[in-house]
């Protein structure tokens with residue numbers, strides 16, 4: 312069955328000049344529309360759902376727009392945009408779908424910038440974490456964005472029900488993820504390592520995880536590992552299809568939340584190939 316895409320045009324209404332701008336999602340949406348995907352509109356996450364992940368003070372500041380850092384502007388109404396993106400992750404978790412929403416989330420920790428890093432890397436609320444906490448199930452989080460998800464690691468570090476696995480370019484922004492710590496398994500890779508090495512590393516990563524104990528797989532689906540993108544590891548559309556197959560082979564309820572990927576049309580094609588790979592192997 313074809314994976315449903317969670318999307319609202321509202322997420323295109325801010326931040327036109329930034330690298331994390333609307334085009335990256337708008338163009339992806341157009342490509343996926345042409346490929347006949349079905350789209351569902353999210354509703355904003357409740358404050359209660361956000362507070363399972365983030366500190367009250369941080370949410371308060373976000374509402375007031377007091378969250379600017381050099382990467383991550385305090386746009387007008389950013390709280391509402393971020394809340395809708397978190398709501399996208401919640402809906403994706405409910406229907407095993409793919410949330411094609413912005414802003415992304417995996418650099419946002421409990422109180423903003425995570426693990427001693429000074430910026431939030433275009434993130435406001437940790438969408439995947441909000442969805443995993445809401446489900447309350449034993450979860451395997453696979454972070455395939457090209458950057459380390461320092462926010463997600465901070466939130467789930469030491470959580471006995473969650474294992475976080477990240478493959479990412481290193482050394483690179485945010486500078487964390489050079490080694491594994493407890494339930495957070497990090498697989499740093501050199502720039503443009505190529506998809507063969509990437510996929511071998513992904514197999515190694517899954518090899519050290521007891522997949523059977525998890526009730527759900529949550530994927531932080533970033534596409535900035537694409538050759539030439541912001542955290543390139545030299546992947547192509549074919550590599551994303553292979554990656555999707557490996558995730559489908561886990562045969563678990565799985566949902567996907569967009570993180571990075573900065574070339575819109577390319578994101579659309581990569582997401583399509585990735586989901587085709589998942590569906591080829593899924594139950």
Ligand SMILES: [Zn+2]
Pocket residue numbers: 456457458533535542570571572
């Ligand atoms: Zn990224």
